[in-house]
Amino acid sequence: MALTLHDTLTREPRALTPLDGKTLRFYCCGPTVYGPAHIGNFRTFVAQDVFRRTLEMGGLPTLHVRNLTDVDDKTIRDSQKAGQTLADFTRYWTEKFHADCTALNLLPPHVEPSAVTHIPHQVRMIETLVQRGHAYTTGDGSVYFKVSSFGDYGRLSHLEDRELRLGATVASNATDSDEYSKDSLADFALWKARKPEDGENFWPSPWGEGRPGWHLECSAMALEYLGEDFDVHSGGVDLIFPHHENEIAQSCCATHGKFAHHWFHVTHLMVDGGKMSKSLGNLYTLEDLQKRGYSPAEVRYVLISGYYSAPLNFTFHSLDAARQALQKLAKFAKALGDAAKNDTLTPGPFQEAWDTLNNDLNVPGALGAMFGTINKTKPATLTVDEAQQAWSGLHFMLKALGLNLPAEAEEVEIPAEIIALAEARWQAKLAKDWPAADVARKELDAAGWVIKDSKDSYQVVKK
RNA sequence: GGCGGGGUAGCAAAGUGGUAAUGCACUGGUCUGCAAAACCGGUAUGCGCGGGUUCAAUUCCCGCCCCCGCCUCCA
Numbered sequence: 001m002a003l004t005l006h007d008t009l010t011r012e013p014r015a016l017t018p019l020d021g022k023t024l025r026f027y028c029c030g031p032t033v034y035g036p037a038h039i040g041n042f043r044t045f046v047a048q049d050v051f052r053r054t055l056e057m058g059g060l061p062t063l064h065v066r067n068l069t070d071v072d073d074k075t076i077r078d079s080q081k082a083g084q085t086l087a088d089f090t091r092y093w094t095e096k097f098h099a100d101c102t103a104l105n106l107l108p109p110h111v112e113p114s115a116v117t118h119i120p121h122q123v124r125m126i127e128t129l130v131q132r133g134h135a136y137t138t139g140d141g142s143v144y145f146k147v148s149s150f151g152d153y154g155r156l157s158h159l160e161d162r163e164l165r166l167g168a169t170v171a172s173n174a175t176d177s178d179e180y181s182k183d184s185l186a187d188f189a190l191w192k193a194r195k196p197e198d199g200e201n202f203w204p205s206p207w208g209e210g211r212p213g214w215h216l217e218c219s220a221m222a223l224e225y226l227g228e229d230f231d232v233h234s235g236g237v238d239l240i241f242p243h244h245e246n247e248i249a250q251s252c253c254a255t256h257g258k259f260a261h262h263w264f265h266v267t268h269l270m271v272d273g274g275k276m277s278k279s280l281g282n283l284y285t286l287e288d289l290q291k292r293g294y295s296p297a298e299v300r301y302v303l304i305s306g307y308y309s310a311p312l313n314f315t316f317h318s319l320d321a322a323r324q325a326l327q328k329l330a331k332f333a334k335a336l337g338d339a340a341k342n343d344t345l346t347p348g349p350f351q352e353a354w355d356t357l358n359n360d361l362n363v364p365g366a367l368g369a370m371f372g373t374i375n376k377t378k379p380a381t382l383t384v385d386e387a388q389q390a391w392s393g394l395h396f397m398l399k400a401l402g403l404n405l406p407a408e409a410e411e412v413e414i415p416a417e418i419i420a421l422a423e424a425r426w427q428a429k430l431a432k433d434w435p436a437a438d439v440a441r442k443e444l445d446a447a448g449w450v451i452k453d454s455k456d457s458y459q460v461v462k463k
Numbered sequence: 464g465g466c467g468g469g470g471u472a473g474c475a476a477a478g479u480g481g482u483a484a485u486g487c488a489c490u491g492g493u494c495u496g497c498a499a500a501a502c503c504g505g506u507a508u509g510c511g512c513g514g515g516u517u518c519a520a521u522u523c524c525c526g527c528c529c530c531c532g533c534c535u536c537c538a
Contacts, residue, residue, distance in 0.1 A: 030538095032537090236538030241534065268532060373486070
């Protein structure tokens with residue numbers, strides 16, 4: 001079945017069918033690599049990953065492009081602060097980002113272009129826009145997009161002219177020297193003339209030395225790798241305006257194509273009921289959470305456990321809940337037995353979960369359906385064939401959601417004194433010396449071990 | 464003020480014009496010397512507030528309140 005996804009532009013759910021009939025091509029606005037990404041950033045990237053996985057599990061190949069913003073005000077400023085070249089600085093944070101992505105089980109994009117390595121593409125695009133009368137140069141050697149030259153401006157964000165202040169000129173109250181020469185407040189920079197504080201970070205262009213504006217890079221790279229028309233463009237909700245609005249304007253004006261045909265936006269993550277911010281001390285990175293003992297899989301589970309279009313409230317309690325939920329899934333998988341394992345993945349008894357997922361990427365609904373199936377399936381009563389189908393369906397869904405089950409507790413070396421203590425306790429128990437047995441159990445507990453009794457044997461496991 | 468997303472059990476979170484999935488937590492039972500583990504159950508007379516439509520609304524309509532985001536380079 002085809003995935004149906006809500007489209008920000010038309011404001012309705014629409015079935016996704018590839019424009020070229022074969023491959024679903026989509027672009028995601030990637031990170032600015034100037035510091036560690038936080039879990040809010042990853043909510044978006046994880047949602048996009050589930051999107052891609054759902055398409056692919058449904059039999060539709062994808063072409064996934066996600067950029068790296070490695071030149072902008074922040075990367076330049078912070079690289080200088082760090083006393084590094086821009087390239088060294090952004091490489092460091094790019095590697096950090098990739099490590100987090102791998103840990104969170106995100107499929108790497110098929111193409112991951114960086115802004116710095118696509119300057120000529122951006123320059124060419126600006127030239128076209130200037131030639132066509134959609135952009136103008138200013139005295140300092142900057143180039144701006146003329147918003148009033150694009151009639152559809154504002155369609156994505158539904159902002160009216162008066163909100164955009166389209167007609168407003170930059171006359172009296174311009175405080176930012178950077179912007180003093182714009183014709184209209186709504187116009188945005190395509191090319192920013194070189195300034196002293198840019199240091200060594202400038203490139204040649206027909207308008208003089210400088211660097212590209214932020215909005216342009218995504219358009220240029222999308223055009224390069226996906227063409228004038230492609231299926232889906234995605235990012236966080238905060239990018240709708242102005243970033244995506246500007247992308248549409250400059251892309252459509254430069255190519256006369258339609259640019260993205262479908263817009264997929266992910267709502268922000270909240271923490272403790274409010275927004276995440278450094279000043280509130282509630283901004284977490286994956287590393288922060290790992291230091292507190294949570295696994296990336298648990299973080300991923302939390303991030304997908306809310307509907308992508310609704311706010312999701314992140315709490316530590318939800319991480320604990322994720323741990324238990326993953327354990328429950330793992331126990332079910334294990335209970336099906338080794339004989340159930342097989343290579344063909346099909347939804348099988350998890351069809352309802354799969355259908356739910358395809359209905360606008362309803363992950364929480366899909367998870368609910370999965371547990372529903374699990375709760376009514378008694379592994380012990382299944383035939384081998386039924387168990388195989390259950391195993392297949394479970395793993396089909398896990399793959400679509402990108403969830404890796406926690407590994408079974410590895411065989412840990414049990415210290416001799418623990419074995420001795422456990423044995424002593426077992427003997428005390430057999431002798432019905434309950435006080436002694438309880439003392440031994442308490443000592444084991446203090447040492448971090450737990451006894452699991454069964455009929456006529458016991459197990460010691462690490463807490 | 465404009466635009467958008469939300470307000471469902473202790474927490475998190477689906478869903479529906481006919482009487483509320485799921486996970487966690489809590490709790491009863493089986494088992495156990497007692498626990499743990501496992502398994503079987505239970506837990507929202509109610510879905511922000513007030514009206515309206517309807518045989519029936521949490522679900523549709525109207526009004527209102529509250530939270531979050533964006534409103535010119537924040538996922």
